[in-house]
Structure formats: structure tokens, C-alpha cells
Amino acid sequence: MEILGLYNYWVFAILLMIGFYAVIAKRNLVKKLIGLSLFQAAVFLLYITMGKVDGGTAPIFSGMDNTIFSNPLPQVLILTAIVVGISTTALGLGIVVRLKEEYGSIEEHEIQEIDEQ
Amino acid sequence: MTTLIDILSWVLLTLGGLSVLIGGIGALRMPDLYTRMHAASVTDSIGAILVLGGVMLQAGFSLATIKLIAVLLFLLLTSPTSSNALASAALLAGTRPLEEQAQDDEAQK
């Protein structure tokens, strides 16, 4: 189990970087936002992983005695972050839609070319 | 009595797990969209009924069983509907079943 002890963190690192790659390498703006969502998901995973305690259960009392509970604090932070994440993604999508209307394109370099003219 | 219920629920769970697995393999291996849909629906209908039925027997008579019944009901309502919606969308867009395609190919020859 020792090897698996860090697996969640590795997945966090890989997922974070996959999202980051989409943000820096892709030129399509919607794709960049999708990458950003992946990036977000990776951070969520990191927080929730840190809050897990071995043999624990979700921090909701259920009348059982002597139960170990996982850490409630990261869960609170991420719970709100998910809803904030979707609203900010929607804001990003709104900007992309407006760009498409103004420039007729959602590819980054085409927008830049039009701007330079 | 409890042993009987246990055995029954294990049987249901095993059969459910098997049908879920068979449906999954079918959805991967079948040759075209409609046959894949057919395989996937196995996991949604009989698989869900058996698995949730098995879990229900384990839960006994409690709030959990009522929730499980609700889950099962909603699954049985929604998954055929979405399959139907998907199939009709695919058919309207011009994806045709394999056999029909083969017949057309024959006719063209």
C-alpha cells in the first residue's frame, strides 16, 4: 500500500498539467476553458485527498460512537469552489461567445491577426 | 430466514454484476450504434434491477429501501427515454442500422 500512498497526488499532478497543456498549447478558446475546468478538477482532487483519514467516514454524525471522521474543512472549501467554478466558467464562455460575435472566430491567433490589422 | 434472504440477495447481486459486465462487453464489441445501444440497455434495465434488488434485500425494511426503490424507478423511467431520444436523433441525422445498410449495398451491386 506504500506505493499507492501517493497515487492520488500523482494523479493530481498529471491532471493539473494536462489541463495546463490545454490552456497554453491549444488555440481554441473553448478548449482552453475546458482545460481550465480540468485544472480546477485537479485542485479539487488535491484538497479532498488531503482531507481523507484512514478508516474514516464522511464527517456527518450518525449516532455511532468512536467513529473516525475525515477532515470537514477541505470539503467545505471545495464544495463552494465547485459552484463558483461553474459560474466563472460560464462567465468565460460568455466572453468567448461575445468574441465570436465580434471577430467571427474563436481561434486565438485569428483574433490576434484581426486585431493587428 | 436471514440466511435465505442473504443467499437470495447474493444471487441477485452476482447475476446483476454479470449482466452489467455482459452489457459492457456488448457495448464495446457490437458492430454498429443500434446494436451497441441494445447491449447498453441490458446494463440499464436488468442489471440495475438485479443489483438494486440485491442491495434492497440487504437493507431490509428501512428508509434506505425506499430510496433504492426511488432510484430504481427513476432509472427505469429515464434510461429507456434517453436511449429512445438518442436513437431517434441518430436515425434522423442519417445513421442507419447495419442490416439496412447491407441491403442497400446489395441493391447497388
Place this chain on the structure above:
Amino acid sequence: MIVIFGVFLLTLLVITAIAIVRTDNLFVAVMLMGIASLLIAGNFFLLDAADVALTEAAVGAGISTVLFLSALALTSERERAKSSNKVLSLTVVAAAALILIYATFDKPRFGDPQAPVQTHVAPWYLEKTPEYIDIPNVVTAVLGSFRGYDTLGEVFVVFTAGIGVLFLLGSGVPLGSLPREKINEGLRHHLIPRVVGRVLIPFILLFGLYVQFHGEYGPGGGFQAGAIIAAAIILFALLEGERRALSVLPERVLLGLMAFGPLLYGAVGVAGIVLGGNFLDYSVLSSDPVKGQQLGILLIEAGVGVTVTGVLLGIFHAFAARGR
């Protein structure tokens, strides 16, 4: 054994993420995002975060797909350009990934009860919640009371994002001035989804209310309930056309809902000051401090739920109106 289930789900998640980045069809990428959301919710559940998994379920399964698809309908479905500087980006990303992975070797092992995160404030929350607030769900207690300022901030962020989308996209052409054939009738001609959807909508609304008010006893609360209720009304709008949805909840009402949540939240905080406590100190709301805390949490959760519903619906309608 459960650890291995988690590892399997995470591996699937990485595969999905790679597929998302590789495909050049944005529709496919959105579909795969749906799968990624399901996987990550499953993982949250395995990691003991039932509340978070419920939020991810409420947001990821319906609303985010709907929003991305309506944005795609307004822009384009295909990625045209090749990636820029593929080699350079890949090198940067790979190097950063290696550094991050190297850094993880200093992290406490997965599930270690002695890790610094577990020893700092969390035990205090778990110990004091029964005494101060006396509700079973510690997550709700921390969210509503102990870290009430945080949540107030988040509610304002959600509110601001909603206002931002409305400013960017406006509410489009008013529905009344459009010729009849231009109005989106939704899926009215698809009989089967329509009938089933109609059966389902009341149950989704009921479930949303249950999640809202059961949040102190089980997984749930304002954020999840807001998303679920918004999902129910979005389902109605998809099935019956936007016009019917807007006649049920007109835009003015939606704007009111968006503003009402933060106002209610702030008012509860100010009421604390007026009654002689601190801002967002609910203990003074009732003669019994514990009852006061419970009342305060109930009120602010209601505020959160109302805002989230209003903002998500406002965003949905803003995107839908842009298509006309």
C-alpha cells in the same frame, strides 16, 4: 480494496483527460467532460466527501453540459487550428509535472491521521460542533457558521459572475417582438422525453427542497439544492421551450432571486450586530445560542440556495437568448 477502486477510477480519469485534450471535436470534448465529472464525483465519494460529491453531481451531470453545449451552439464545434509550439509546451508541462511529482514525496501518505492538515483546526470543528451548533453534518456547520465569512464571499463571487454574464450577453431580443417560427419551442414535438420529463420535474424540485432543508442532517445544503432546482427548471425550459419557462420564472424574478440571496445572507449578519453580537454571529438570534446558530444556518443556506438557483438560471437564459 476500496483504495484500489479509487486508483482504478483515477486512472480512468487520467485517460479521459488525455482524450479530452487530444480530440479536436469540441462536442466530443464536452461529452468526455461529462464522464470526467462522473468519475471525479465517484472519487469524492470514495474519499469520504459525500457533500462534495453531491455538489459535483448536481453541477457536473446537468448544468455544465448544458452551458458548454449552448456555448458551442453559438460558436463552433470544431477546433480548426493546430496546437501552437507543441514541443515547447509539452516540455514545459512535462518538466512541471516531474517537479510536482517530486514534491509529492514530501507529502504525508494518503489517509495519514497525523498529517498536519488533520491536526490543526479540524479536530476542534469535529469536537465543538455538537456543543455549539448541535447538527449532525459538520460540513454544513463549518460552511454556515464557523467559516461563514468565506461562504459569504463565495456567494458574492457567484452573484458577480452571474451579473457579469448578464452584462456580457444581455437578455437578447425580447421574446414578444419575435416572429413565431423564430421562438425556440424546445423539444415539444418529442413526445416520449416530454412526457417522462414532465413526470420527473416535480420530483427533481422536491428532491432539491429535500437537499436544501436536510442539509443539516445529511449531505446537502444551499449550493447543491440551488443547482438541483436550477437543473429542474432548465429541464422544463428544454422540454417546453424557453417562452414557457420564462413565463413561469420571468427575468425580473430571476434578477430578484440573484440579489435576494446575498442580501438575506448579509441581513442575517447585520441582525447579529443589531442584537449585540458580531457580524455573522448567529448565537444572539435566539435566546438559546444553539437554537440561534441553527436558525442562522437555516437562513443563510436559504440565501445561498436562492442565489445559486437565480444565477444558474440567469446564465442559462442569457445563453439561450443569444441564440435568437
Place this chain on the structure above:
Amino acid sequence: MYYAVTIATLVTMGLALIRAVLGPSVYDRVLAVNMFGTKTVLLLSVIAFLYGRPDFLDLALAYALINFIGILAVLEFFRNRALRRSTERDEGA
């Protein structure tokens, strides 16, 4: 026995994911997402019992209710696309 069912569900999820990645048509991918959704419902309900916390069935219930919306949004998207293409063709003609 719960473990056996969980493993079967997980493997099926993997198979569905392969179908979603391979395609070939967009409908296959939608089918895979739909299948994935129901598998998640089964997985969550079984794991709730595996953990001995049946009060967490709310999650499975949420998915059973909400997955439908995603599929309908896809249907609406296809319908819109067909409409757009036909109007484009009309204008082109």
C-alpha cells in the same frame, strides 16, 4: 459480494470509457456517457452499503434524476444544429 458487483461495475465503466474514446460517431459517445451515468448510480448505491452509510443514497438519487438533463441537452443541441444547417442551406440556395 458487494466487492464483486463493484468490480463488475468498474470494469463496465472502463469498457464504456473505451467506447467513448474510440467513438466512432458522436452518438456512440453520447451512448457511452449515458451508460456511464447509470453505472455511476449503481456504483454509488453499492458503495454506500459497502461503507455502511446507507444515508448517502441521496447521491445515487441525484444522479438518477439529473443525468437525464444532459442527454436532453444533447438532443436539443442536435435538433438546433439540424435547424441551423437547413436554414443555412435555404439561404445558400
